[in-house]
Amino acid sequence: MDSLRKKIYFASDAHLGARFHKDPLAVEKRLVRWLDSIKDEAMAIYFLGDMFDYWYEYKYVAPKGFVRFLGKLAELSDSGVEIHIFIGNHDIWMFDYLPKEIGAIIHRDVLTVDLLGKRFFLGHGDEVDYRSKAFRFIRTLFRNKFCQWLYAGIHPRWTFGFALGWSLSSRKSGLKKHQTSEAAEYQGEENEYMVLFAKEYLKTHPDINFFIFGHRHIMLDLMLSRTSRLLIAGDWMHLFSYIVWDGENLFMEQFEAEQTS
16 A cells, blocks of 8 residues: 555435436536545545445446546556445445456445544434334335345336436425425534434443444434544535544545636
């Protein structure tokens, strides 16, 4: 590993390919410019889910598009940067395509890992949402291998259109209500389910220094105890935010759109 590569980055929720993006290509290009800006310092990048608005790999078919983003990830991986991708609730169905093509490491559940001397608990965030039984049921159904096999029998022409249309409809419905369940405003320390989960988890795992999640589309940095913090990474739809860990400091930044092409 290059001695200059001493930072670890975290980002989430670009929802690439979503029909609700006013300019999908501009979102992807901005994400690629950010990756270009960190490529000389990054030793690892953790994408914490929903980088794609929909992703389903058939045995011989993968989603079209995202060539700039995927090409940049391949370039970074080839240069020695670890690429970690968590499945989210929109891009659950990642199998072997990204590991084979770009060398990405796919995470299908939460991960506890030591990074540069501190202990991290990482996940998309939906994994620790125990509020809704209906949501838990759907999540289990989507992750069931038999159900995935049945779904794979449907022609991509129908599945992709249905999934992207469903996402757009859900987003428009949320906008009419000024928020969605994923992107509601900060609910306060006593009502945020990720905060409640982390506090409870710390009772039996006091060695966790940092909890980092995506999913909620808000930027949050909260002290849980003298030795533990929780961060929610924002998104790459409106906030263009990311988190940096250099072994001493953990902080959140936003990437400015200094270019338009």
